[in-house]
Amino acid sequence: MKIKIFRCVFMKKLCVCGLSGITLILCAGFVHPCFSAEVVDRIVAIVNDDIIRLTDLNNALAPVEDQIRKKGFSADMQQAEIYRLRQEMLNSLIDDKLADQEIKTAGIFVDEQEIDKAIEQVKSANYYSDEDLRSALTASGISMSDYRKEIKKQMQRNQLVNLKIKSKIIITDSDVLKYYNDHPESYAPQKKYMIRNIVMPLGFDIEAPSTQSNFGKMESIHQQLSDGASFEKMAMEYSEAVNASDGGKLGFFALDELAENIKSAVSPLEPGSFSSIIETDQGFQIFFVEDIQESGGKELSEVADEIRQKLYEDAVNKKFQSWIETLRKDADIKIIQ
Structure with missing residues (x-):
């Protein structure tokens, strides 16, 4: 190089x-x-x-x-x-x-229809509706446009690896079984939480008195919730997130799908209760658990294709990085x- x-x-x-x-x-x-x-x-x-x-x-x-x-x-x-x-x-x-x-x-090209198909596969594998996917992206601070670009990038790189790497990537049934047995936390029954949130950006509102920082406003909102105000109505009135018009609805999430600080805030909550104010990358947030549902565990036959795809993608990424190192030497x- x-x-x-x-x-x-x-x-x-x-x-x-x-x-x-x-x-x-x-x-x-x-x-x-x-x-x-x-x-x-x-x-x-x-x-x-x-x-x-x-x-x-x-x-x-x-x-x-x-x-x-x-x-x-x-x-x-x-x-x-x-x-x-x-x-x-x-x-x-x-x-x-x-x-x-x-x-x-x-000359590798991925068209919009192929991206649509890949996103449908993601939704199917995660049992997501289109609304669920958009809510998950919103919670992660990712726009649909950026998500589509990332999907396209991954698809192009998968094709590039398949084209440039001579040895085929083969995932055997024993590989799938081993992964399934090694990850019981992913396939055992798990709770999913229906979550709403109220969001305000970090910092101060320059048009408000200095005492009315966004954190101060969130403290006032938290007190009103403690006094019995409807979380959904408070979210519609005060939240500055894109889901405010829907009462702050984010959708159902398993705890392991949440960032650590959000997971810590949500995990002890019972249906109908809300968290303290926490600071996140998206701003100050209060989370509300509307419902908790427990989904059953998944048999190997239900997830074999999903596991095979994950193992394949991991192998692709490993081969890809090795190949990139070779390119670096000649670049x-x-x-x-």
Whole structure:
């Protein structure tokens, strides 16, 4: 792998000279007089003939950085952790570029109908209606558009691995049985919770008095709930989530489908009760359990296809990463610091 390190390389908009629409790469310390001095973006890596911009890296890293800053690390520890994660994310984006280049070269195409079919398979495997799936995505802060892009990306990579890796991936019946026996928590009877929520963003409402922070508003809402107010009506009136018009309805979830802090808040609740105010990536939230249903365990025959698909995808990902490492060795990669 040919990796070169450069420092302070910037992209600047070409503003005059009659060449509108062209971008040039300039070294720090040299700015041609016909260019604006405003830096609008920076190249952080060049992968063969493709570039990765600073905005690409920052956008990919933003959710992770927010989580790190909320953990209460010291300034030095926070900086070191963010730096480590930035390096990991940059490597991941480089891998994405290499894969995308191979997908383009191979002419691999996935149309909208194939994506629709894959999503239907996901819904079927999880016993989700379309509403259930959208609620699950909303609870995870993922838009349907982004979900479809991720499905398309995974399908293209599956095809790429099948095309490029000579040895076939074979999942045997004994592999399926072993996984089933090793994961009783996934196939034993489990409770599912019908959940509603009220959400307010973190921070302050700049149009309200300073004492009326969003957390303060949530405390007032929590008190009204304690005094007997309807959770559904309070969600419709005060929640700032997209499901507010539906009374904060999220749908049925097993505990292992929830983030740890939400799981801890929901697990002790009985039907008709609500949680304390908790801080999540989506904002301050109060959760309400409307109903709890227990679904029966699943026999091997019911889940064999699902397990086989999971094992296949795991094997694909492992083969794919091994193949990406091979691509890296032959790629011309320039990391720009």
